[in-house]
Amino acid sequence: MRALIVSITALLGSTVILMTGSGLLGTLLSVRMGIEQYSPGITGLVMSAYFAGLMLGALGAGAVIRRAGHIRAFAVFAALVTAATLVHALWIDPWVWGALRVISGFSLAGLYMVIESWLNERGAGGARGRLFSLYQATSYLGLGLGQLLISVRPASGPELFMLNAVLLALCLVPVSLTRAIHPTPPERTPMALALVCRGSPLGVFICLGAGIVNGSAFALAPLFIVDHVGLQSVAVFMSAVILGGMLLQYPIGHLSDVFDRRRLLVAVNLALAAFAVVMLFVANSGLTVLAAVGLGYGGLTFTLYPLAVAHINDRVRSDNFVGVAGALLFLWGIGAVVGPIAIGQLMNLLGTEGLFHAAAACAVLMAAATLAARREQVPNEEQTAFVSMARTTTVITEMDPRADPGEQVQMDWIEEMQTSQETEAAAP
Template sequence: MRTVLSGIAALLGGVLLFLTANGLLSTLLAVRLSLDGLAPAATGLVLAAYYVGFFLGALRAQRVLRDVGHIRAFTAFAAAMTAATLLHALIPSAWAWALLRLIAGFAMAALFLITESWLNERADTENRGTVLSLYMVTAQLGLGGGQLLLGAASPMEDTLFQIVAVLFALALIPVALTRSMAPTPPPETHVPLRRLYAISPIGMVGAATAGVVQASFFAMGPVHATGIGLPSGQVGLYMATVVLGGVLLQWPLGALSDRIGREGVYAGTVAALASVCVGMVFAPEWGLSAVAGGALAFGGLLFMLYPLAVAQANDWATAHERVGVAGGLLIAYGVGAVAGPMLAGLAIELLGPGGLFLFCAAALVLLLFFTFAQLTRRPQLPAALQTPFAPVMRTSTAMVELDPRIDDPPAASSD
């Protein structure tokens, strides 16, 4: 463990810094737009621009890496994030912010790709699981820690933008000073969506729905929290509680899905999450403890949607298809993530703050019906033939190479 950690400590330090900055910035912008009185539907459009940029970056950033190399690309994109952050304070216009969110999404996709390529280059078949675990823990600490910084200053002032800019600038240092050779960019590979659907309809639709629900919450969750009367400091705690829930439940539910069958656990997770969403509509009437408890349960189930969809798709893919399947699932997730905040913003505008969770519940119920319909056409794969569960992030194609299941022999085939 010590040898593995010493080889990637600098990279993980950079990850911690830029994810802390990005987590704080995302929540700050949602709260600021809400307090400025921008309509929720318009807020959803502005914040959805980040996911458009991220989707484009996931598809195109590899070309930049090939042209200029990893170190120069990381420096350029981290600098772009620093400048974009400060420009939010200098140009207080919602539509200018939409353009800045588009740029930020592209830059963050590139930063993920660079970092995960480097981590993959440091990993081998013996320690890949350890590297993945360390990376996941670091990413979740950064995402959750960024939320807690929201209470450090008023969101109506520029101080928090300055803190974010400093964190992005500091993230440059570990990578800029590294002595290691830059890795080769991962191949741009994914199976066509039609083939992906043939391999795993549940996995593909599940990944897209995960994009809808997760992006809706992380874009519009602070708007919901502000709408139910939480002050900015408590909005940060509310968002951090959701992240904490994701940390607590990933491994228990993943292990359960390995033992009793993937589709059953998946359907149960979707149903439970839809129920929690309905409960979150009424939680503000029951008090702050109900909101906190609901946020913890919501996060625990929310962060399982994408990993379980990936695991289900891997169960039915052949060994040579799994890298391409993972790339296709990232595209499906990205499409859902672009649509989610826009639709969620419209739901809040029409139905009030609870509209966010009503929208998420509706999307999950549709996914649940789809899952049951598919199970009547193709029986559940026996647990003994499943690939092992592994928690994965939906960030870049390089993340696929860190997945310890990729080199495993096929569990089943759809042919």
């Protein structure tokens, strides 16, 4: 395992830098639009454009990679997103920013696709599950670091945009210096959308709902924090939300593999609704309380999508795992586009608290839909394993150990690393 990690250090380094820049940019734009006195409705519209670009990139960036090759395509995408970031500071206009968010989303999808293709190639021979988990942990680390950088300079000036551009440019360095062999260009895999809709309408509904809740949390939660405890608290709160998302993946995943998955979906959604309501009651209680509630809220929010994926994989038995996963990612993306737009308009009417009113309502609807589903539960021994899922591109689904029947699903990558190190130490 140690040798494998050393061989992908450059790729993981680029991942951390890239996710740090991506995490900083999203939060910075939300905060800056509040400073510029744009309404939550306009902010939601602009922020949703990123997810639209991400979906377009997931569908179209592969063609650029097939034409130019991985390293040159990586350079093209990094140049585009770096330039787009700098233009944000030069031209403050919501329509321009919306167009730039589409470009950023498309470019970041291309960057993710290059890294994920490389990691997928390195994961051959039984290591795919471990690489998948390591990539997830690295992604969460980068996103969390990005939130913390929001406080290093005033959000009202151009400095944070410059810092962001530096990060996005620096992600080129590790990949450009790698001596790893270029992976096979990503193949075109048709989405199995009709199969998913027929096989699990409930899973489709949960995927859409997860997109709404996830997308609006990233896009609009900073506005709520600025409104109630001030700009200086955004970094800590958003980091707590992301940390919660990372910490709850394993325990929720373990429970979903042991107990009735539909009951767990009901429990998670009701708990999410409860945390959203609690957030409304403690809105003016200070950063410590809000961060603690945000930890639980983020943890539950970011387990919805992988739970939905696991539920659908129980119902839809198909050899085209990547096509099914691509359809689910597409459904999540639709929710992530619609969520900030619709909830932003609600926040125009109810204030920034409208974010958590909407999140609670969505969670209750998802719980009610799960309870109303009358289809017979899949026996626990026949359930597919829960795996923490990134919402980036369809290439990541090829790394999912469930895509390979012979691959063991490894939930706890830290435990796997420790076991591997002990084995190496015991070897003569």
